[in-house]
Amino acid sequence: MAHPTAHEHEAGHPTPGTYAKIGLFLFILTALEVGLYEITYGEHAGAFGHEIQPFFVPLLLALSAVKFALVAMFYMHLKQDSRLFSGVFVFPIIIAAVIIFSLMVLMAYHWAFAASGG
């Protein structure tokens, strides 16, 4: 059976079992995200939900970040592949994060500034 030529695949290539385990992880993390939402804001949310409201967004974003990293590193093979691919992916994400953050801050400040009479 012919092997793919000159690829990085041979060493440390994940097995279907590994992929399935990651898939299970992703499902659990998604369930956690939704569960977190239900606990905090859901119809049956209680006092505990109220307590953790300030932590909701950071926790949720952390869960998403883990999912993102799992798909990128294992399914997209960034962990095994050349670091150039990781660079080509991660660098724009950093710029993207800076833009998202800057725009939110600048526009919020702008609206507050305008609302207060400018």
Add this chain to the structure above:
Amino acid sequence: MSDHAPALETSTGLDSRKLAIWTFIGSECLFFATLISNYLVHKQQWLTGPGPFPHEVWTDPATGKVLEPIIEIPLVTVGTALLLFSSLFIVLALYGAQKGRRGMLLGWLGATILCGLFFVGMQVYEFTHFVHKGLTLQRNMFGASFFVLTGFHGTHVTIGVIWLITMFILALRKQLPSTRSLNLEIAALYWHFVDVVWVVIFPVVYLIK
């Protein structure tokens, strides 16, 4: 670009097409980041407009009619899970392609396509459902931002599904042997990217008030 040359003589040792798809994906990160920025920026202001709203109840001041929050978490969660599983399925299909196991390739690729189709179907259902409930592009800033963001994502998913169906047909015609598995890997990278964007959109749009 001809694929007759056996070994990779590129300066990096990496296939140019794989490098190109990663480059394109990097650029697309900025595209979706800007759409997400737009959503988040407008989110700060949209309760000033008329409803319906995603998580909040709205009472129409003119008629007194009460509009419930429009987001339905269970449906979207199913869609999210489907998309995540489709990433698993396609990586299994790719494994099959690389090992020359055509049955494995066809089976898992078919499953991926089905998940993708279901996801698109869910989005179409959700969009028509929202419109029914009075949320249109023009209704309020949530409608505008939501439909543009998820609509463009959905368009990317649809293009991905068409791409994968093409790969499936090639595999059926025995034109996707292990020596050409890179072609599926490239399609899979695009597919994973589309999934990963949803991993960001799902909490930001659906779970964060």
Add this chain to the structure above:
Amino acid sequence: MATTVLGHEQTLPAHGAKTGLWSWITTVDHKRIGILYGATAFFFFLLGGLEALLIRIQLAKPDNNFLSPEAYNQLFTMHGTSMIFLAIMPLSAMFFNFMIPLQIGARDVAFPRLNAFSYWVFLLGGLYLNVSWLFGAAPDAGWFGYANLTSKQFSPGLNVDFWVIGLQILGVSSLAAAVNFFTTVLNLRAPGMRLMWMPIFTWMSFITQILLLLAFPVITVALILLMFDRFFGTGFYVPAAGGDPLLWQHLFWIFGHPEVYILILPAFGIISEVLPVFSRKPLFGYAAMVFSGIFIAFLGFGVWSHHMFATGMGPIADTYFSLATMLIAIPTGVKIFNWLGTIWGGSLQYKTPLYFALGFIAMFIIGGLSGVMHASPPADLQQTDTYFIVAHFHYVMFGGSIFGLTAGAYYWWPKIFGRMLDEGLGKLHFWLMLIGFNLTFFPMHIVGLLGMPRRTYTYPAALGFDTLNLVETVGAFILMVAFLVFIYNVIKTTRGPRNAPADPWNGATLEWSIPSPPPEWNFGQTPQVHSRDPLWETKRARGGPLPEPSPGTGAGIHIPNPSYWPVVSAIGVTAIFASLMMAHKTGYWGVIVAVSILFFGLYNWLFEKGYSEFTTEH
């Protein structure tokens, strides 16, 4: 990349016809695509220049009525849009296309058909933008299209629609080309050419591709949101709907500032090639030049709101953006000192490319100085929206980019066309351009500080701008003469013999090691690179100039086949956007047809015989 000659029985290296319109339409050869870019861009440059002359006629005297206000708005909008998107960027693309593969020792770019596609989309996008003139509805809201002037409420006509759609089409071209050149530079370098041994033009162009990849998606979204506002009734930039015009400015300038570095970095690269060759001395501080280019490019993503000091962002934002902008002056200064360091102690060849390179340095310094002045918010509050800003950006874009691109044209003309441009006419061109340029734009500093506002079709006599405006108009016509001299030079030398040597200037880089013009396959044998400035290294080892290279037969060398699928796909892309624009009048059938054309073109492209391993025949 085969290098061995396998014998005469092999198929001829060049496939298909070599002459005639069809060979140009189906070409995937980077050299031909480069020439197509150059010719098209030069045409649009002349069109933009004509628009400028009309503006200058209108402004030559106060209270003039040569142009109506509406016509004036269309002219300055199209002048800016054309010069940026249809002239400077594609003129740079001409050099990316022709020179990058040659400088890195490659046969072509990584994706030749994608390269052709980029050109055809550019051509169609440029034509689309200009077809608006025929509708009497050229874009008229400025090249930066500020909201909410661009809203349906305040711009109900087709003008802004043409602009939104035209720019989207051009964006596809730029993005495709950026993926292509990014991959090419990383993957197709000759053996031994490590990144820090690449020619500096290739480096600056490489950084430019990264900027294109990161910046264009942002304006694409900004335009999409505007398109939705105009066509589908959303309110992203409409205050009454909860939107905000300021969002447009942020999104536009997040693109717009990196865009100006996209416009200048290739010129920086060209100057960094020309100065060493014409000073007969290696570039001073190569590493510093590379890293300063990288630093400028990425810092360029952090300064965008210096275009918005007058919008009331608040003192903290103003301060941050002011400091970041001033910081960019540092790596730019490094470059200028390194250019001077290159010339210093050199044995100068006083040829036309050097003249334009020296002119570039002087003009760019002036433009940079006014730029640093704008970086201070209090100063900028006086300067913004006046001709002081117009002076600044023309000094950096014309005095910078255009002088740089012109230097590149004279420098690389023999390589591209096999003919030397006339030196006497070249120097005449230079002096006319230098004088005309300074006469046109220097007084703008003064009238700007006196208060002459931008984008206003006339001015009253009492304000005291008249004399200087007249001087500026005279300068603009001198510039016109300068370009006529250049065109005459081109025509005259094209009629002459095609006898340029391979290496007329004693160049340092690989493009000068092959004949002028190069054969279709570029290099008979893949070069082996052992140092920076590989050709100087080779000549030094040899103890003298190299013999005139023979083109060779190219036998056994595989050349990509020509293809018309890039053209078809380009038509599909343009048709999608055009039909979107018409859809709210004609319905969405046009979009469906256009998408079908695109899919038809793409599928045939992907499964093309001789290219794809998916076809059953090989």
